[in-house]
Amino acid sequence: MFENAPIIKSTKEFTATRNACKLCAPLGASVAFKGIRGCVPIIHGSQGCATYIRRYLISHFKEPVDIASSNFTEEATVFGGGANCDRAITNVIGQYNPEVVALTTTCLSETIGDDVKMYIHDYKKNSELKDLPAFVTASTPSYQGSHMDGFHEAVGAAIKAFAKGGEKGTHINIFPGFVSTEDLRQLKYLLSDFGIEFVMLPDYSETLDNPIWNTYKRIPEGGTPVSAIETCGRAAASIEFGTILNSGALSGRVKNTKLSATGAEYLEKEFEVKNYRMPLPIGVKNTDRFFNVLEEISGKEMPIRYLTERGRLIDSYADGHKYIFGKKAVVYGEEDFVVAMTTFLDEIGVEVVLAATGGESGNLEDQIRANCPERGEQILAKNMFDYEKIREWCQENKPDLLVGNSKAYYIARELDIPIVRCGFPIHDRIGGQRIKHLGYAGTQDLFDQVVNTMIQYKQDHSPVGYKYM
Amino acid sequence: MDAFINDRQNSILTKGKDNAAIACGKASVAGSVSQRACVFCGSRVVLYPIADALHLIHGPVGCAAYTWDIRGSLSSGPQIHRLSFTTDLKEKEVVFGGEERLYKALISLIDTYKPKGAFVYATCIVGVIGDDVEAVCRRVTREKGIDVIPVMSEGFNGTKKDGYKIACGALSKLIGTDTSFEAPEHSINILGDFNLAGELWMLAEYYKKMGVNLVAAMTGDGRVDDIRKAHKAQLNVVQCSGSMIGLAKEMKEKYGIPFMKVSYFGIEDMSDALYEVAKFFKSEEMMEKARKLVTEEISKLLPQLAQYREKLEGKKAAIYVGGAFKAISLVKALRLLGMKTVVVGSQTGNVDDYNLLKDMCDDGTIICDDSNPNELSEFVKQTGADLFIGGVKERPIAYKLGLGFCDHNHERKEALAGYEGMLNFAKEVYASVCSPVWQFMK
Ligand code: SF4
Ligand code: SF4
Secondary structure (H helix, E strand, C coil): CCCCCCCCCCCCCCCCEECECCCEHHHHHHHHHHCECCEEEEEECCHHHHHHHHHHHHHHHCCCCCCEECCCCHHHHHHCCHHHHHHHHHHHHHHHCCCEEEEEECHHHHHCCCCHHHHHHHHHHHCCCCCCCEEEEECCCHHHCEHHHHHHHHHHHHHHHHCCCCCCCCCEEEECCCCCHHHHHHHHHHHHHHCCCEEECCCCCCCCCCCCCCCCCCCCCCCECHHHHHHHHHCCEEEEECCCCCCCCCCCCCCCCCCCCCHHHHHHHHHCCEEEEECCCCCHHHHHHHHHHHHHHHCCCCCHHHHHHHHHHHHHHHHHHHHHCCCEEEEECCHHHHHHHHHHHHHCCCEEEEEECCCCCCCHHHHHHHHCCCCHHHCEEECCCEHHHHHHHHHHHCCCEEEECHHHHHHHHHHCCCEEECCCCCCCCCCHHHCCCCHHHHHHHHHHHHHHHHHHHHHHHCCCCCCCC | CCCCCHHHHHHEEECCCCCCCCCCCCCCCCCCCCCCCCHHHHHHHHHCCECCEEEEEECCHHHHHCCCCCCCECCCCCCHHHCCEECCCCHHHHHHCCHHHHHHHHHHHHHHHCCCEEEEEECHHHHHHCCCHHHHHHHHHHHHCCEEEEEECCCCCCCHHHHHHHHHHHHHHHCCCCCCCCCCCCEEEEEEECCECCHHHHHHHHHHHCCCEEEEEEECCECHHHHHHHHHCCEEEEECHHHHHHHHHHHHHHHCCCEEEECCCCHHHHHHHHHHHHHHCCCHHHHHHHHHHHHHHHHHHHHHHHHHHHHHCCCEEEEEECCHHHHHHHHHHHHHCCCEEEEEEECCCCHHHHHHHHHHCCCCCEEEECCCHHHHHHHHHHHCCCEEEECCCCHHHHHHCCCEEEECCCCCCCCCCHHHHHHHHHHHHHHHHCCHHHHHHC
């Protein structure tokens, strides 16, 4: 017989992290860099990190994800990774002919103090190639933060590397954060319907979610071109999803090699591009906020299509509210995702009892309180949590529902708690990249799922089963 | 192939065209998108299935997060191995050292999970910050009374193969520590099977039917206390020679236990694996039982295979797997299904393996070491393969290009070893190659 792990009090302290509810920084950075057109990320460090990260991403996106590695050996570790960095760039250029080469560091290259910026500077100086690609580098040691820090660091690095000032235009910048490829597509349709010109960074809606190919593409199509990123400094405004982003760190940084500013922050400071920062538009309230800002910036009214979408969504709230009211939910995953999901569940009458993340900003609790007017005060919000803590907490508190990525499936299974899969990663189903979360349409999908999951649970556990709700 | 990385030309050859030996066993070229992982990965996959041991990964979070429950190695009892423990180093430890954190982590985990032993994996960063992992392990061993074994597997210190060696070193520290055990007659250890999808249970059952006793499985459904007794077996049966052959050699030297290399994939190799053991024990009775078992199994299997063979006859396959030994078995197994191998490569093969592959394959077959997506997709196109056999990382390449795929790696959920496994293999290949969905991708 399979033995389950021992019953452990959720308050017990472990120095170790047990089943981490976060990933490491170069993963986030690689995803962000994949959203730049013609970009090949190189993870500067030893090979394992890159291979593991690729494998992890491939299992979610079900796509080829080419990320190169500078393949540190012992020699590089002792004498510095400069030579490896050079060779990696040369080989990536030779193999892929990329428009952009993006370097992201690892714990190893950071610890030995590699100066990647200098390597690139020297590389450019010494290279005999005529058309060198553009370069961007992100400093992403994982001991300074999770994959979300890496993600925002990379976006910030790209903005800093490429954005230029100049006469203001009418276009806007949109920084969607780490959302699904379907979400990115939805955002693009939505902004087009609004008649707003925009630059979205990153945009991996195609690069990480391609149609089938006739021939293998070394670099998949899609992504935001560098020429578009250049115009970000002249945009009328930025919209940035997420209120926690890469702020703060409970673990305390000793060195500060990172930008600690997001792309939008940088643009506001450097080029006076007004930044509208808001939670991910999940739920009616959050989405209303997003549309209000779009109306404000563009001076146009919400296209009728979205007004109807909104109406339909609220209509369905009425249809489904009873089945979920007062149900106790645990929400987990990336911090900004957790805040937005919790806000949504709060507005439909689900009681979020635990909001947990492996992230280390220390701001989760504040943001939950600020955004959840119904029950915000009673929600247990936990930074630096891991899945085993979540599991132990669930054992004691018996929630009705888990909402988040596929990694908590084992808890759902063991404790017979239904789970709504959303966010990242979804490793045990197809279509994780196509899950819609954002806007009225995304909220509609999530709402239907939450309600139906509760109904199905009841139906499956009913002695008779039933044919009507 | 001019767009390929120049340094890699010697690691690719076409049978009938190139006569030089293949270049292999080298570190990957910087800037390639290698399908290989690191030293740590090699150690981790070998030791992972030991189910009643604590596996603590000392380093920043990633190395542990990405290896959480990634193998389909089943346990018949404890499940501690499926938890991902890490010291999750922060900048403070990177600067001031992580020994204290490691010590505390070990103590609280051992107190709670009461494992029979513990493995502490040192990752890249630990090698650089200079933690004395061995000293911490010694201290905890003393205080907690269980073996806490350091696995010095810093990722940069070689290739995945080196990781296998280090893992074998860790196992050999356990082997021989149970001095009171006496093994019954006709006892073997099974090395190099990881009980993916319960394969070990199947094999153990076959051997049991022949009257062969299993002392320790390393490491499928592994237990610390069994491994301690492994030195008493009379024979080591080694599969997947890449990862475990070193340990077998060591045990031969140290304890005088002979070993034989086997493979459990495909009918021929599986049957040989049983016959060879019977031959070794020089027991006619055992041989008789083996023959009976093989005849029974095959007469059950062949009629079932026929329908698949009919559909698959003449189809072409590309193979890219971790170990070359496995590749060799796969070429044979595919032949049994009437299929031809047109591309074959591995992450960790050696010159002998590749020579053997060269002998087995038809002219025109491409043979490669440590390949990458660019190359693999090119090979597949050139040869017009219908099927790709590989791991998770190769799957999307195959699907993107509209060809079938069979997962033959650590993560798989279907048993592919043994006779039952051969049938599963045929079913899986058939289900993918003959699916009507490919019509839309031509
Ligand atoms: S060393 Fe750092 S970058 Fe590499 S996998 Fe581990 S946590 Fe991630
Ligand atoms: S840090 Fe080192 S040990 Fe960890 S995954 Fe990367 S290469 Fe492997």
